[in-house]
Amino acid sequence: MIKIGLLGYGNIAEGLEEILSKNASRIKKRCGHAVEIKSALVRDLSKVRKGIPPHIQLTTHPADILDDPEISIVVEVMGGEHPALELLSDAIKAKKHVVTANKLLIAVHKEYLFDLAKTHAVKIGFEASVGGGIPLIKTLKVGLSPNEIEAIYGIVNGTTNFILSQIETEKKEFHTALKHAQKLGFAEADPHMDVSGLDAAYKLIILANVGFKVNIQLSDMSYEGITSISKDDIDCSNQLGYTIKLLAIGRKRSDGQYIFKVHPTLIPKTHPLAHIQNELNAIYIQSKGLGETLLSGKGAGPLPTGSAIASDIIDIILDGPHTGLRQVEAPAKPVTPLSIDLTHSQFFIRLTVTDTLGVLETVSRVLGKHHISIAKLIQQPVKKNTAQLLIITHPIIESELKAGIEEVKKESVILAINSLIRVGLDEN
Numbered sequence: 536m537i538k539i540g541l542l543g544y545g546n547i548a549e550g551l552e553e554i555l556s557k558n559a560s561r562i563k564k565r566c567g568h569a570v571e572i573k574s575a576l577v578r579d580l581s582k583v584r585k586g587i588p589p590h591i592q593l594t595t596h597p598a599d600i601l602d603d604p605e606i607s608i609v610v611e612v613m614g615g616e617h618p619a620l621e622l623l624s625d626a627i628k629a630k631k632h633v634v635t636a637n638k639l640l641i642a643v644h645k646e647y648l649f650d651l652a653k654t655h656a657v658k659i660g661f662e663a664s665v666g667g668g669i670p671l672i673k674t675l676k677v678g679l680s681p682n683e684i685e686a687i688y689g690i691v692n693g694t695t696n697f698i699l700s701q702i703e704t705e706k707k708e709f710h711t712a713l714k715h716a717q718k719l720g721f722a723e724a725d726p727h728m729d730v731s732g733l734d735a736a737y738k739l740i741i742l743a744n745v746g747f748k749v750n751i752q753l754s755d756m757s758y759e760g761i762t763s764i765s766k767d768d769i770d771c772s773n774q775l776g777y778t779i780k781l782l783a784i785g786r787k788r789s790d791g792q793y794i795f796k797v798h799p800t801l802i803p804k805t806h807p808l809a810h811i812q813n814e815l816n817a818i819y820i821q822s823k824g825l826g827e828t829l830l831s832g833k834g835a836g837p838l839p840t841g842s843a844i845a846s847d848i849i850d851i852i853l854d855g856p857h858t859g860l861r862q863v864e865a866p867a868k869p870v871t872p873l874s875i876d877l878t879h880s881q882f883f884i885r886l887t888v889t890d891t892l893g894v895l896e897t898v899s900r901v902l903g904k905h906h907i908s909i910a911k912l913i914q915q916p917v918k919k920n921t922a923q924l925l926i927i928t929h930p931i932i933e934s935e936l937k938a939g940i941e942e943v944k945k946e947s948v949i950l951a952i953n954s955l956i957r958v959g960l961d962e963n
């Protein structure tokens with residue numbers, strides 16, 4: 536019997552307990568041991584908790600878990616940075632194998648935690664920290680390991696994907712779609728981390744490490760969220776044959792430079808990522824040799840996340856008492872990603888102009904001065920004397936695009952630049 540100690544007993548812990556108990560005989564057959572949660576650290580013992588099995592002891596004393604010789608694996612499901620980091624470190628120092636669902640801990644403290652784990656000869660599982668139940672960490676670490684990864688495009692935040700899908704299919708505005716997501720439990724009461732792109736940026740740091748074997752810092756990356764995406768943006772991108780997704784993008788260019796960034800992106804409706812709807816997550820990987828791989832599934836929620844944690848527990852047990860080569864992290868080199876201003880993208884520009892003769896000529900002349908050429912243009916009447924222009928540019932270096940837009944804004948025929956969104960996956 537392998538006994539598990541939990542740090543936290545909230546939504547994800549409940550999901551893990553359900554997965555372990557409902558699949559007890561399957562798990563025992565797979566790894567040769569029964570697996571059971573023995574105890575869990577919580578903040579408040581008096582809190583009413585439904586359906587907690589009698590064999591699980593709750594405690595407010597970390598030592599009840601960390602000093603228990605019967606517990607060989609500690610699972611951190613409390614969230615946040617502190618005291619989760621200190622408790623996870625103490626578990627490692629107590630020679631317990633650890634599993635965490637905490638993207639922030641892994642994104643910010645991975646090097647420290649893995650060095651500590653190496654010193655104390657224990658393993659760390661973090662499958663649940665990105666993509667919920669989708670086994671993407673193991674796929675990148677093991678399944679795709681013979682191949683050089685060239686690019687990763689991830690829809691790694693279920694909240695923003697749900698909101699964008701609702702804007703598109705239910706014709707809701709951003710704030711109404713956010714409220715709906717909160718009502719259904721797909722968005723937190725404080726949605727900042729999700730809608731600002733920060734959650735996706737932390738996950739991209741982990742994917743960079745596992746996929747490209749590089750260490751990047753949040754401060755070196757550009758990330759944008761979806762708060763400025765409107766129903767009009769999605770309607771107009773639909774008219775042009777695209778949909779909008781929040782993508783976490785990692786790419787190694789042929790000149791060896793790395794690009795890591797998070798931003799809303801217009802994706803052709805024919806691309807597999809365009810079909811990832813609502814709370815689902817997906818990552819689309821381009822690798823030498825294998826080509827394109829798409830992994831998709833439930834990116835959050837107690838059961839999918841519990842499943843990923845349980846798979847790490849099984850993995851640790853399968854490897855036996857000693858740390859094998861599977862657990863040793865390949866050395867990751869620190870890199871500074873290319874500044875987003877120096878990357879190339881196609882852009883979608885939506886602008887309101889006066890409905891007068893010569894407007895198109897003015898716009899294309901000013902953009903042309905900055906080497907911005909137009910791949911597609913649609914003019915739509917809006918109301919009396921105004922029109923809306925929808926432009927898709929050819930790929931252009933971002934600094935030039937921004938300079939061109941600043942100059943276009945000064946023209947009297949331009950009434951508003953409504954949106955500026957990057958397009959496509961290939962020219963990043």
Ligand SMILES: NC(=O)c1ccc[n+]([C@@H]2O[C@H](COP(=O)([O-])OP(=O)(O)OC[C@H]3O[C@@H](n4cnc5c(N)ncnc54)[C@H](OP(=O)(O)O)[C@@H]3O)[C@@H](O)[C@H]2O)c1
Nearest residue numbers: 543544545546547577578579612613614636637835836840
């Ligand atoms: N929700 C998802 O879909 C999802 C998906 C992937 C990863 N995750 C990650 O999974 C982790 C857990 O999420 P969750 O939704 O299960 O959180 P949750 O429901 O808020 O549960 C947190 C648990 O940790 C305990 N806790 C918090 N701070 C503590 C402290 N200082 N000392 C002792 N106990 C403490 C709480 O105790 P009380 O019960 O006494 O308050 C609670 O039992 C987070 O890192 C989250 O990012 C979540």
